[in-house]
Amino acid sequence: MQDQILEALRRGANDEALALARRDAAAKPGDAGAQRMLAVALGANGDREGALAAVDRALEIVPDDPDLHFQRATLLAGDRDVEGARAALERSVGLNPNQFGAYVLQAQLALARGDLDEAERQSRLAGRLAPEHPWLLGVDGMVALGRRRPDQALALLSRAAERAPDDEQVLLGLALAYIANGHDAFAEQALRNLIDRRGGPRPWRQLLAETLQRQQRPAEGFDALAPALEGEVPAATLRLAGELALQAGRPADALDWLRRAIAADPRAPRALALALEAWRRLDDRDDATRTLEAALATAPDASALWRARLAIVPVDAADAAYEVLSRWADALPDDPAAMDAQMRLSLATGDTDAALRHARALARRLPGHGGAHTVIVDILRERDPAAAIAHVESLLSSVEGDAARERLIASLGLLEDATGRYASAVERWQSLARIRASRRLPLPPLSAPVSAGRAWPDWTARGDDGTPVRTLFLWGPPGSCVENVATLFSGVPGFRADRMAPGAPDDVFQRYASVHALDNGLLDPAHAMREWSEGLTTRGIEGRHVVEWLLWWDNSLLRVLRPHVDGAAVVFVLRDPRDMLLQWLAFDSPMRIGASSPAAAARWLAGAIGQLLEILEDRLYRVSLVLIDGRESDAAALGEALSEALGMPLDVGGRVLSGLHFPAGHWRRYAEVLAGPFAQLTPVAMRLGYPET
Structure with missing residues (x-):
C-alpha cells in the first residue's frame, strides 16, 4: 500500500x-x-x-x-x-x-x-x-x-x-x-x-x-x-501594488490599492507618501481629505497620518493648517513631529513668539533636535544676541560627536562676530581649527620667488595671442570664495572639481612634492606633462579641453606649463587678502587646507599671493586675475567679471552661489584683534590695489 x-x-x-x-x-x-x-x-x-x-x-x-x-x-x-x-x-x-x-x-x-x-x-x-x-x-x-x-x-x-x-x-x-x-x-x-x-x-x-x-x-x-x-492581503503588498500602478502611470488604479494599504496600516509612511503623489497627479484634494479623515477616525495616534493630513492643506490656508495642527496636538500632545510642524508653520506665518515657544518645547522633548535649536538661535540673534550665545554655549557641554560640536563652535563664532565680540570669535575659530587639524591638509610648500634668480624654461607653448584656450586652470587661495567661481564653471564641458574630493588625480598638479622636485630637477617636466595628459583620458576628458580647479598653486608648475601645455591659461581668483584670511578662519575652505595659527596662515597667504603677482608683473604666463570683492555670491556680476577677464561669454545658467562669506571690508572690524597677521598681508594687498587701512 x-x-x-x-x-x-x-x-x-x-x-x-x-x-x-x-x-x-x-x-x-x-x-x-x-x-x-x-x-x-x-x-x-x-x-x-x-x-x-x-x-x-x-x-x-x-x-x-x-x-x-x-x-x-x-x-x-x-x-x-x-x-x-x-x-x-x-x-x-x-x-x-x-x-x-x-x-x-x-x-x-x-x-x-x-x-x-x-x-x-x-x-x-x-x-x-x-x-x-x-x-x-x-x-x-x-x-x-x-x-x-x-x-x-x-x-x-x-x-x-x-x-x-x-x-x-x-x-x-x-x-x-x-x-x-x-x-x-x-x-x-x-x-x-x-x-x-x-x-x-x-x-x-x-x-x-x-x-x-x-x-x-x-x-x-x-x-x-x-x-x-486576492483574499486577505498584507499592507506591504497592497502598498507595492499601488506603487507599481503609480509608476506605470495609473494614479487612479494606484489609489484603489493605496487606500486599502492605508486602512490596513495607517502608520506606514511610504503608502501615505505614494497616495499623496497620486492625489497630486489627479488634483483630488477632496478624496485625499475623505480618505485621511476616515483613517484618522480609526487611528488618531498615527503621527504619519497627521503629517499627510497637514500636507494636503493649501499653502495659503493658514487657518485650516492651524486647525489640523490643533487637532494633531490634542491627539498626540507629546509628538515631536507635531511640535516641529507647529514651529515651522509659526515661522512661515511670521509668528516668531509662537515659533520660539514651540521650538523650546521641541528642544525639551528632543534635546538633540538641531532644527529646534536653529530656530531658537535665529530668533534670539535678532532679539537678544547675548541670550543666543548663552543658549549655544549651554549646548556645548552636552553635545555628543565631533561633527555636532564643530557646528556649535562655528555657530558661536558667527554669533560673537555679529555681536562685536571679535576676540572671542577668533578664539572660537582657532579652537575649531585645532579640532579639525588632523583632518586638514598642511599648508602647501612655496618655491623661492623670482627675485632669488631662478631661470625659467622658454615659453615655447605660448602660441599667438589669439590662440583659443583649450585648457584652463582655476585657482584661488582659501578664503577667496573661488568655490563660487567653480560653481559658475561647472556648466562648462570638461570642468573638473575632483581634485577636492577623495580619489583625486595623483599627478604633478596634486602632489605637494612636485614643488621641490620641479625646482631641483628631480622631476622631468615633460614626463609630468605626459602623466597629467594621460590622466585626463581616464577622467573622461578628450583633447585637453578641460577646466582644472586646482587644489594649490606654486610658480614651479610653470616649468611644466611654459614649454609643454599649449592653448592654456590660468585664472586666479582673489579678494582683499585680509578678508581672505578672515574668511578662511571662519568658514574653512573646500580645499580643506589648515594652518596652525592666524599668523602662519597670513605668512603663507602673503607668499602665495606674492607668487601670483610675480607672474603678472613679469608676464610669465597667460593669466587672468579676477578680484571678486563685493560680488562673491552674485552670479550675474561674477559671471560678467569672468567673461570680461577671459574674453569670452560665460553662461551662468541661473546658478545659485554660496552666501557663506563676510562682506567686503569686514576685516576692518578685526583690525585690532588680528593686527599682526594683517600687517603681514597689507603689503601684498596694496600691490593688488587695496587701501592700506
Missing part, C-alpha cells in the same frame, strides 16, 4: 493518495508506518494540522524514531512554531546523530531568526555527513548573504542550483544572491522558474514584482503581483 500511496503522490493525485492512506491507517491502527504515510498525504493536501496529529499518533507507537521527530519538526517549522520545531529537531538528532536533514533544518531555522553563527555551526555538523550537498551549499550561501558577501553567496548558490535545479529553497536563495549582486535580470529568471514549477506564494511574487520594478518595468511587475492580490 505504501508504494501505491507514493506513486499517487508522484503523479500529483493527492486526493487518491489521501484516500489510500486513510484506508491503510484504518486497517493498521497500531502501525507507525501507516500513520507516517497518512501524515505525508495529509500534508500534500494542505492539512498540516491533520498531518501533525498523524505524526503524533505514530510517535505514540514508536516514540524514539528519529525520522518521525524530523517529520514533526518540518511540519512545525511550516506552521512557524520555531521553538517546537527546534525541540523536535534536537530530539531527532539526539536519537540519530547522523540525521543530516535535521541539521540542515536547524540551520534554516537559525537563518530565519537571523542567528548566522548558529546556522554556520549546524552547517558544519551537516557537512561531516554530506559535504557538497545542495542543501548545505544553500545554507552556506544564505549565511554569506547575511554576512554581506554577495560574490561568495552567488558562487555557493550557483553550485547548489547545478546539483538541485528543482529545489525551491535553492532557487529562492539563488534569486536573492542575484539581487544582492545587482543582477536583476538573472534574479527575474530564477524567480519565474520557481513560480512556474512550484506555483506562486505571495512572497515569491512580491520579490519578482520588486525585481521587475528595479528594471523600470512597473506594469509587468504589477502583472506578476496580481495573483497575490
